[in-house]
Amino acid sequence: MRPLPKLVYPPVPAPAPVRRPSRTRRQALLGELAGWRTAATLVAASLSVLIVFAPAPPLAQLGLRPADSAGEPVTFTADELEYDQAAETVTARGKVEAWQAGRLLRAERVTYNRLTDVALAEGNVVLVEADGQVLFAERAELTGGMRDAVLEGVQALLAGNARMAGSGARRTGGDITDIARVVYSPCDLCADNPQRPPLWQLRARIASLHSTEQRVRYRDAAVQIAGVPLFYTPYLSHASPDAARATGFLSPTFGNSRILGLFTELPFYWAIDDHSDARITPTVSASQVPQLGATYRRRFNAGELSVEGSVGSLSGNQTDNDGLGGHIDARALFSLDENWRAGFTLSRASSRDYLRAYRYAAPYFLSSGAYLEGFWGTEGYARLETRFYQALSVLGDTSTIPFVLPAASGDYAFAPDRWGGSLTIDGAAYSIFRGTGTDTRRTGARARYELPMLGPNGEVVTVRNELDVMAGWVDGLSASPSFGDAAADGLWHRAHIRSAVDWRLPLVREAGDWGAHLIEPRIQLVTGPQTGAQARFPNEDSLDLEFTDATLFRLNRFAGRDRLEGGTRVDAALRSAWLFPNGGQLEALAGRSYRLHEDQTFPTGSGLEKNASDWVGRLRVAPAPWLELLGRTRLDGENFEPRLWETSVALTGARSRFSLGYLSTDPAPLTETPKREEVAVGGGFQLDQYWRVSASNRYDIARDRASGYSVALTYEDECLVFDTRFARSRAIDPSTQREIASGTLLLFRVTLKTIGDLGVRAL
Numbered sequence: 001m002r003p004l005p006k007l008v009y010p011p012v013p014a015p016a017p018v019r020r021p022s023r024t025r026r027q028a029l030l031g032e033l034a035g036w037r038t039a040a041t042l043v044a045a046s047l048s049v050l051i052v053f054a055p056a057p058p059l060a061q062l063g064l065r066p067a068d069s070a071g072e073p074v075t076f077t078a079d080e081l082e083y084d085q086a087a088e089t090v091t092a093r094g095k096v097e098a099w100q101a102g103r104l105l106r107a108e109r110v111t112y113n114r115l116t117d118v119a120l121a122e123g124n125v126v127l128v129e130a131d132g133q134v135l136f137a138e139r140a141e142l143t144g145g146m147r148d149a150v151l152e153g154v155q156a157l158l159a160g161n162a163r164m165a166g167s168g169a170r171r172t173g174g175d176i177t178d179i180a181r182v183v184y185s186p187c188d189l190c191a192d193n194p195q196r197p198p199l200w201q202l203r204a205r206i207a208s209l210h211s212t213e214q215r216v217r218y219r220d221a222a223v224q225i226a227g228v229p230l231f232y233t234p235y236l237s238h239a240s241p242d243a244a245r246a247t248g249f250l251s252p253t254f255g256n257s258r259i260l261g262l263f264t265e266l267p268f269y270w271a272i273d274d275h276s277d278a279r280i281t282p283t284v285s286a287s288q289v290p291q292l293g294a295t296y297r298r299r300f301n302a303g304e305l306s307v308e309g310s311v312g313s314l315s316g317n318q319t320d321n322d323g324l325g326g327h328i329d330a331r332a333l334f335s336l337d338e339n340w341r342a343g344f345t346l347s348r349a350s351s352r353d354y355l356r357a358y359r360y361a362a363p364y365f366l367s368s369g370a371y372l373e374g375f376w377g378t379e380g381y382a383r384l385e386t387r388f389y390q391a392l393s394v395l396g397d398t399s400t401i402p403f404v405l406p407a408a409s410g411d412y413a414f415a416p417d418r419w420g421g422s423l424t425i426d427g428a429a430y431s432i433f434r435g436t437g438t439d440t441r442r443t444g445a446r447a448r449y450e451l452p453m454l455g456p457n458g459e460v461v462t463v464r465n466e467l468d469v470m471a472g473w474v475d476g477l478s479a480s481p482s483f484g485d486a487a488a489d490g491l492w493h494r495a496h497i498r499s500a501v502d503w504r505l506p507l508v509r510e511a512g513d514w515g516a517h518l519i520e521p522r523i524q525l526v527t528g529p530q531t532g533a534q535a536r537f538p539n540e541d542s543l544d545l546e547f548t549d550a551t552l553f554r555l556n557r558f559a560g561r562d563r564l565e566g567g568t569r570v571d572a573a574l575r576s577a578w579l580f581p582n583g584g585q586l587e588a589l590a591g592r593s594y595r596l597h598e599d600q601t602f603p604t605g606s607g608l609e610k611n612a613s614d615w616v617g618r619l620r621v622a623p624a625p626w627l628e629l630l631g632r633t634r635l636d637g638e639n640f641e642p643r644l645w646e647t648s649v650a651l652t653g654a655r656s657r658f659s660l661g662y663l664s665t666d667p668a669p670l671t672e673t674p675k676r677e678e679v680a681v682g683g684g685f686q687l688d689q690y691w692r693v694s695a696s697n698r699y700d701i702a703r704d705r706a707s708g709y710s711v712a713l714t715y716e717d718e719c720l721v722f723d724t725r726f727a728r729s730r731a732i733d734p735s736t737q738r739e740i741a742s743g744t745l746l747l748f749r750v751t752l753k754t755i756g757d758l759g760v761r762a763l
Helices: 025-031 035-045 352-357
Strands: 075-077 080-084 089-100 103-113 118-128 134-143 148-157 163-172 176-185 200-210 215-225 228-239 253-257 261-265 268-273 276-285 291-300 303-314 323-335 340-349 365-376 380-391 403-413 422-433 439-454 460-475 490-504 507-510 516-527 569-579 585-595 615-624 627-635 642-652 656-665 676-686 691-700 705-716 720-729 743-752 756-762
Touching (some): 176 215, 303 352, 323 352
Parallel strands (some): 253 756
Antiparallel strands (some): 089 103, 103 118, 134 148, 200 215, 261 276, 303 323, 403 422, 422 439, 439 460, 490 516, 516 569, 615 627, 656 676, 691 705, 743 756
């Protein structure tokens, strides 16, 4: 589907009028001439002014404005000026330039007849319109102050590198230019053989350029590819290349899908005003009743609004949700003042089948809500919001989906103190309700202080302290997602403090032309009260637990605040790196944690459930900017059995890119996500200046099948884009781990730049 053009903001108050620059006395005299007739009379009366050598000033400096009136002053310069009193003609020769009402005329010779009020321009005629349109001609006759013209052997230079040529043209009222036997193309000519037809061109009997409407209309038009006619139409219209937005029909899309059958959509774009627009897209298909989609957008001085919606119907045995359907996706954002802004999102749909059938984004959950947020430089931030969800998965239990009303959060970073320490404070509160499961109301705050210090031997010592204070109310603690102690329903509160001393010693040895070698041991001592199993507290934000090298030195290895890590432990790691002179490096890290007492908070399989944690490591090989190999692992602390393998290879060249990745993880201990093992490969190659190809594939080793693959071939130059791609996915429902209906896409799209595109899609 063709993307919408960009909107512009509402116009701001007009600035003060631009003062015209001063001109010489001779230019000022000629600038006062009211039209060609007055100019000729004064030239005849004052033969002393025959030659004007001053160059023509640019239009932008003249302060000229477009006007329909022929009474606007005419100013011109030429190498030679001749007045024939008997014939009532004025002839200007040699580099003639004349401008009036924002229009500029250039020619080798201009003859003006006082009796007929006709100006004849000959020799390399160039006519520049106030909107930037440029017409070239061998000969031109102009009347009405250059608004009306008849041109021979005309050529037009338009925006977007578009060019137009014809045997002749006629311009009426300074607005409509009709060109006969016209050829239009934005393509560059072949440098080796300029006589060869361009890659594509449009030939027509008549083309009409409407400056006010910013449209080009053709009669009896044919599109030629490499000089071969492929498409004919008695009428064709498109927006002018210099038009930012124009009301009219967009390019249609044709296709075929298993639910719709053969279908076509013909979007209509409506440029309502300078800061709002709409798109209306009917879809007519062979297997379903017609569907109607619409999008409305509006820019305000202090915000923006976007609303997308549709209504249609599905029937047949291809879907699980027959009958009338539709969807809405509305978003808004408004700035209230320099610190505060507010917005909302509203996303609802009748079913996921409906969204997939009509090619809208089809996630498993739709999120809606409203929010208010404030910013205070880089120091402070606050947010108040409400959120609710709609589950589109027909296979899972939707009764446990939460409704958030309200949720508030904020943080503030104080300026560093005189010792270089930094203090940050943040707080959060929320209320979560479910049809089935745990209902939670919670408020809490965290204060964090960090002080880095540099020792006499180059060691870096950092002191960290964290304080958490929380309280709340819980109902249904024994239900999902907490599965805690049912006897603890009701009011709860807790506080916890953690302190740490982080010591690391970077040792660097220069190696001459080979760069430098770095060895950095790091040890962190963390201590605080033990937390126990924490089954008496709800768990909403700490279900995703992943222990890797990235979380080894965190004071709290849980993702959120509902689960806190306590007790005394030592985190240790050794990092070694070879730093090459070209910016590349070879790096390796290995480490683990040692706890004085087992912490029942960590479930089995997390890697942190025992006194000695699993081993975590990282290996990065990047000998050159175009190559990087990265590997992460987590090994069992006792038998070194792999629990996590994640590797990737990335090669980037001037015309190519390639990536290969492998992931193997044990089942997630808290979310019951099954074991994952998959390989992903992808890449692209720029075949030459215009052609590029890309492909990707993801293979699920655990299920022994491909989970998704795609291939694309694209051609793009200055005037044409051809894109074809094939993609297939075999999705798994996250709530049941069952395979759902596969998705297949076959797309062909041709875009003729400055005119439009045509697409064929099969699903």
